[in-house]
Amino acid sequence: MVFTPGRIITRRYLRGDRCTWVQPMRVLADDDRGLLLWHPEGSDFARLVDAEGRTQHEVTIDRMREPRLDVTAWATYDILVLMPPGAAYSVWWFFRAGAFAGWYVNLETPCVRRPDGVDTTDQLLDIVVTPEREWRWKDADELAERTGHPLYLDRAGADAVRAEADRLVALIEAGGYPFDGTHTDFRPDPGWPARLRLPAGALTG
Template identity: 70%
Template structure:
């Protein structure tokens, strides 16, 4: 297994079958915690799995709003709220030193399309990986037809001190356009790889600890 060097001043690799947490951060606050099973950790990146019914914790405020609706610093008394991952089983690839992850969606075992989540290159720690969501995303059908997602939200966040300035926003979109070229060319990871993926028969849905707030900051 190739060893990859990221943050925390140490080399961290993950064994297939182990459970790690994938966390998003914004302005010093954890906004997302998802336990996921390691499928592979190699030259292509870190490949993770989570089925429908697995745990996920999202930041929600006292009025039921989330960071998609308001900037994080405008949420009122926000807390991580645990719920179930819904609709699609998901396979997530975090390529080495890349500002995006690629998600394969499966509906009842049938491949339903890709999702490109633009995000900061991940930082590894012994319990998992940390990143910052960059708001703008790309949805790709099995036929490789694509469209931007959350474009309006992305435009609203430009200039906000906890998000990105215009130059950074232009760089984020340029990274998305680079991934779109991979989609249109049918290059990895949009070449059919993993579209027939099946999880191990003995893989239970990953669960979060009871004190998710404590788990969210562990390892920081």
């Protein structure tokens, strides 16, 4: 299925039988380059937390007490998110007060489409990239610690994630698409709502 530009869909992360993250996103394009989505600062998003307020970065799902999706406001940045067809990653463009502030590469499984959005599974490792294409790893320790855990990655899966990350680093350093300046001058349509809200049923569907 192809999502029509302008439509609001939800982008979700799943782990096992649990939804761990939900964002409402505006579709900008859905073509051979991928699904391009917009999420402005102040919009809703929901993430899995436990009774003590701990997130998945702090504790594995199986150790969470009374896990629930907690809705809060996305802070600091507007983001574009590109999910290339069949790719095991997404690329995020960060904007602060309208100015491009860098990229973020999220390693994740290729997305699965559903009628009202897309689902993927976070693969823990991320790459933070400055506008000058200087980069650093994020959450490499989390990937190492959780490799072998039945809810996360086995050794072969972790090795595949690292290999894909190394390929993306080479692309970043070479300034290849999408790290070639594409979308860095993006400005949202002034007629769009300033914030996106999660649709009814988004946390239970």
